[in-house]
Amino acid sequence: MRTHLSKARLATAEGGRANAMLRSCVHCGMCNAVCPTYQALGDELDGPRGRIYLIKGLLEDFGGGDSGESVKESVKVVQTHLDRCLTCRACETVCPSAVPYGELLEIGRAEVERRAQRGSWDRLLRWGLGWLVPNVRWFPRLARLGQWFRWALPRRLAAALPKRPEPTAEPAVAEQPSTAPQALLLRGCVQREATPATHAAAIRYLNARGVEAMEVAGEGCCGGLNLHLGQSERALAAMRRNLDALRPHLAQAQWVVSTASGCGVTVKDYGRLLADDAAYAELATQVAAKTRDLSEVALELLENRDGAPSAAPLGRGRKVAWHPSCTLQHGQRLTGIVERLLAEAGHELVPVKDAHLCCGSAGTYSVLQPELAQRLRQDKLANLTAGRPDVIATANVGCQMHLASAACPVVHWVELLTPD
Ligand code: SF4
Ligand code: SF4
Structure with a gap:
């Protein structure tokens, strides 16, 4: 795809990366076949190829010739179609040119947030979600309150609220490191409140196979939720908090383990996301390199069991x-x-x-x-x-x-x- 980004934009790290990604798309449209929003709405602009065109137009400032009002309208159109994207990345899986659509979307969304004003309810909702959901102190308290007063909440919030989980007996985690291989088990944000049985089962699973599951004080949201909302500063702050929490334990740990694939995918990407941060770039790369989804660790343990029942x-x-x-x-x-x-x-x-x-x-x-x-x-x-x-x-x-x-x-x- 030919692009015409301004010199000023190309001079930025983000602009340079976006340009290379845009150029790698050959607009074959194979991605549309697996895109859930394209299938549901049948609109080219609600498919990956159309969204890539929209991001290209946005980063090219729509050719630079439009009047102020018409640029605003164009940005709004981009916003609408990027908002409808699920960030599921099914399009990446089938793309023959390996276009990193998710990364391009991140850049597009952050640019839209800088340039397009949202309505007050939308802004409040996004701000509230971005503050509350990753907040491991307040989310559990307000979620419990919401469970009592579910009837009084707007329908879409009531439907998204987690059900009260069954009480779960949590197996003990090691307090002092031993000689067994160690896994730093991430608890994340929503999962610790909504589905605590997952964490408890993961501890049992690892401990039963000779791996010491350890929790990390101060670890919380991976930053993924804010990233998807286009709130990059909040996302980066959450990532740095996590890295600070993991830092003292990293050397002795064999793995950083995530039981929520949505968090794992973000933590594995910390190296890229913090590449421009001199204070955290190296640590972010080290953490990313040790991060595994629980299924990867389980497979490794299964394959190393030397014929013993697993x-x-x-x-x-x-x-x-x-x-x-x-x-x-x-x-x-x-x-x-x-x-x-x-x-x-x-x-x-x-x-x-x-x-x-x-x-x-x-x-x-x-x-x-x-x-x-x-x-x-x-x-x-x-x-x-x-x-x-x-x-x-x-x-x-x-x-x-x-x-x-x-x-x-x-x-x-x-x-x-x-x-x-
Ligand atoms: S499949 Fe890849 S190269 Fe083809 S249109 Fe989609 S993103 Fe572009
Ligand atoms: S991430 Fe998912 S919803 Fe978004 S364009 Fe790709 S396939 Fe479609």
Whole structure:
């Protein structure tokens, strides 16, 4: 794709990167075939190729000739179509030119936030979500309050609020390091409140296989939620906080482990995201290099078991519909691992149509784009339950909450691999 970014923009690190990414797109349109919003709305501008064109126009200042008012309108159009993007990155998986669409979208969204004014409700909602959801101190308190007064909340907020979790007995984590391989187990933000059973199951899973699961005081939101909202400064601040918390423990740890694929994909990207920060760039790269999704560690442990049985007896195998979250299959490109782990543990996987498509959760998307999110959820649930599973398993807290209205339980896959 030919581009005409101004010299001033090209001179910035962001402008230079965006230019190279834009030029790598050959506008073949293969990405449209797997894009959930293009399939749902049938509008070229709601597909990846159209959005790439919109970002190109934005970064070229729409040719520089438009009047002030018409530029404002053009920026609004870009904003509308970028807002509808789920950031699922299915388009990246199929792109023959390896266009890093997610990175380009980040640049486009940050530029739109700088240039387009939003309505007051939209601004308040985005500001509130960006402040509250990653806030590990206030989110649990206000979520509990919201659970009591769910009836009084606007419908889309009430629907997105996590259900009160079942009380979970949390296994002990090591306080002092031992000689066993160590995993720094991230707790993140929403997951610790909404689905604490995942963390407890991950500790049991690792401990049962001779890995010491350690928690890190002061660790919290990975920054991904703010990043998707185009709030780059807040996102970077959350990343630096996490890095400060991890710093003292990193040398002795074999892995930094995430049980939420949405967080893992962001932490694995810390090196790129903080590359221009002289104080944190090196640490960010080290943390990213040690970060693994739990399924990667589980696979490594499985392959190193030297012929010994891998797991404690798990009882009756169950019929499982596997929903690979987008951040696992497209963001981290981890496919086939959880399926293998579940099958080795004696579970039966039922076939699921269109497994590559997003369920509509996508961070705060279900609150900000409720109609589209519900439509995608309906389709996803129909596909997931077509094989009459006993349980639906996924790898990310957002999907787990979004799909919770299914007729059968929805759990994190590790809960199916650990006896209580
Ligand atoms: S598949 Fe890749 S190269 Fe083709 S239009 Fe989409 S982003 Fe561009
Ligand atoms: S990230 Fe997902 S929703 Fe956005 S353009 Fe790509 S495929 Fe479509």
